[in-house]
Amino acid sequence: MTNRASSQTNTLIALILAGGQSSRMGEDKASMLWDGIPLLQRVCNAATCCDSIYILTPWRDRYRPILNSQCTFLDESNPGQGALMAFAQGLEQIAQNSDWILLLACDLPQLDSKGLQRWIEQLNDVPPDTLAAVPFHNEFWEPLCGFYRPGVRENLQAFIEGGGRSFQKWLSNLPAQPLTVSEEQRSMLLNCNSPQDLPQMPD
Numbered sequence: 001m002t003n004r005a006s007s008q009t010n011t012l013i014a015l016i017l018a019g020g021q022s023s024r025m026g027e028d029k030a031s032m033l034w035d036g037i038p039l040l041q042r043v044c045n046a047a048t049c050c051d052s053i054y055i056l057t058p059w060r061d062r063y064r065p066i067l068n069s070q071c072t073f074l075d076e077s078n079p080g081q082g083a084l085m086a087f088a089q090g091l092e093q094i095a096q097n098s099d100w101i102l103l104l105a106c107d108l109p110q111l112d113s114k115g116l117q118r119w120i121e122q123l124n125d126v127p128p129d130t131l132a133a134v135p136f137h138n139e140f141w142e143p144l145c146g147f148y149r150p151g152v153r154e155n156l157q158a159f160i161e162g163g164g165r166s167f168q169k170w171l172s173n174l175p176a177q178p179l180t181v182s183e184e185q186r187s188m189l190l191n192c193n194s195p196q197d198l199p200q201m202p203d
């Protein structure tokens with residue numbers, strides 16, 4: 001699955017969240033076509049730069065036909081709680097012996113392996129006590145295209161138990177390293193939330 005440079009020794013797991021309500025879009029975003037390919041499939045294709053891919057969703061039957069067999073589905077026992085809670089549920093289930101987890105939303109139509117690779121190369125230089133490396137742009141973390149150490153789990157649990165639900169707040173208090181977002185990488189972070197975010201078809 002991986003096409004990462006052989007000089008890299010970090011193991012990297014992709015965790016894709018695909019259990020949101022798509023309330024702004026008005027229909028299931030993960031299945032929507034962008035340039036003829038369902039959004040979730042596009043994200044999975046970009047994530048092939050990782051060693052393995054997991055998808056957290058309550059709707060595995062819906063998505064199985066559009067994904068290849070390299071993607072593993074995780075159970076979501078408590079769906080509909082939002083992305084931060086979903087991340088915590090995913091973390092509980094994936095191998096703790098990987099070096100990094102790349103957390104991804106399902107609504108990033110322009111994500112690509114090459115752009116991700118530039119951030120992946122920087123992971124080797126992240127100090128061991130830094131628990132996350134996340135794109136930071138315009139004073140805003142991009143948590144759903146970010147890298148986390150499996151050991152972040154305890155910190156996240158404590159934040160949630162204290163009533164926290166905001167990724168921005170959590171990351172601001174975490175030993176987290178901001179990743180620079182280049183002009184090229186900026187388009188990868190395009191987040192497709194509402195019909196206005198879809199490409200306009202000519203009349």
Ligand SMILES: Nc1nc2c(ncn2[C@@H]2O[C@H](COP(=O)(O)OP(=O)(O)OP(=O)(O)O)[C@@H](O)[C@H]2O)c(=O)[nH]1
Pocket residue numbers: 017018019020021022023024025029056057058076079080081082083086104105106107144193
């Ligand atoms: N598995 C899982 N994923 C979630 C959950 N809530 C949000 N997500 C995912 O988190 C990512 C970012 O969420 P949003 O962009 O707000 O998507 P959404 O929640 O479907 O959309 P809105 O209802 O319009 O906010 C998307 O990939 C969602 O599918 C959840 O409860 N479970």
Ligand SMILES: [Mg+2]
Pocket residue numbers: 105107191192193
């Ligand atoms: Mg979104």
